[in-house]
Amino acid sequence: MTAKDALTERYQDLLSVYLKAKTETTLYKGQQFSRKLLEQQISPEDLVSLHIQVMDELFPDMSEEMRDSFDFLLEAMIGYGFAYREHQSLRDKQQQLESEIEVAASMQQTLLLSDVPEFDQLDIGVVSVPAKKMNGDYYNFVKSGNSLSVAVADIIGKGIPAALCMSMIKYAMDSLPEEQMKPHLLLENLNRVVEQNVHSNMFITMFHGVYEPESHKFYYAGAGHEPGFFYHAKEDEFHDLIAKGLVLGVSRTTTYHPYEKMIEVGDMVILLSDGVTECRTSKGFIEREEVVALIRKYMDLPSQKIVENVFQELDRLQGFELRDDFTLIILKRLV
Amino acid sequence: MDIQSCVEVRNEWDIVSARQLGRNMAKELGFGNVDQARITTAISELARNIYLYAGRGKICIEPIDQLGRKGLRIVALDNGPGIREIRKVMEDGYTTSGGLGAGLPGVKRLMDEFSIESTVDVGTEISATKWLR
């Protein structure tokens, strides 16, 4: 008996049972059977044909009109068959695309991976989570001589185009002699590169800073990036870390303002992307004060634990669905 | 058994004639009712394309026999504008008529063999075959 005969027989059995005693159980069995049919890739019009065949068998005296009506139904089903087969094909295509994105995402991970460097005076914590598979947020640490530089950037535009832009920035940054660089000059350089190379609707926000352990000074500059926070241990107060500047890529001639801050023992520099401040809870957008409150809650833990805990709480508040890439970095001066 | 028969397609009624011809020939050859419906629908789609895009053309249907294997071949011919981007037109999800799931990929799936040749401003020839099981 061929597979088709087996199916026909089974369908006939189920249908006969149902016609004799219209029970819910049989209907349920009918549904489960359709699952089997789908597994065998039986199309809608095949099923109608099966039905016709079985009905012929069960009711050889079926009226002419009844029989003809089934032929009509068969024709109508062909359209559904079209849609069904296209759906199958598109699903296969989608699976293929998904695995291609996986490959691209892991490639990006490898290329853009920035190790969090060990740095004597500082306890560094980093969390960076993409909303989609590829991250539009970018952070980079570079140890150069005695100093540590840190950059956080956000490309406007999500998904694959954004991430490709990010790769471009990383390579631009890696090839600039950073020891000589002051953050505001680095931004000026980068701005020119970006302006010439991105689509007119794209722009990049960025914050760049350099910590010099001898002077305990943190030099920084910003290009339209969401302000971070600065925690002043002596006052036990959090302040906004303002670094005003125009986003990268708008105008070739933009200049950036250099800022600096003295970092004392116990102080923290907190950098973030707007995925943090764009968290939406049931009550609406999260306020910056709430983010500060969260940091304060975990403040005494090591930096990595602080950022992870803050992320987990915000993630939970949003129902575990990120609206935007989320990046949070904390530098705490230990000695 | 008839040799090749053709239907001129100039208006919507001709689509029906082409369908009728196809169904009769399929029945004669011994195709089951589902395959008859599939062949007829394939003819319908191809004839409709001629009617909508070329304005005029023809559908030819012939029984074929290859080393004892029997089947039916449909050829749709026109001297219309031709298809500029064949790859796009053969992609799922692409549709100019707003239909769901039909189009040339749909026809291809209804039949066993399918080939298409088209030159812009010259015309299009589509050939599709279904074998008796």
Place this chain on the structure above:
Amino acid sequence: MNLQINQDQINETYELNLTGEVDAYTAPKLKEVMLPLTEKEGNIVIVDLSGIEYMDSTGLGIFVGALKSSKANHSSLKLRGMTERVKRIFEITGLTEVMDIESGVKGEAL
């Protein structure tokens, strides 16, 4: 996720009144309407944002593109009526320094 654009024109002055949200979904619609207006020399394009409750960075990108276009094509682009929340993103990104934005911020959209 909805955006309504009401357009008025007097000679070369075009006024666009926006209502709703400018985000990744609605931004293309705004671009389609706004960008061509900035491409003609001498045009004055005024965009009223008092009806905008939310704008994300994609929306901002459309304004960046429109700004660049108006500079390149010698037209003028003015924005007005922003709520606090919307004005904030223009401020943080530094765009308030380079764009013609009328102050006189209205209250938070309810």
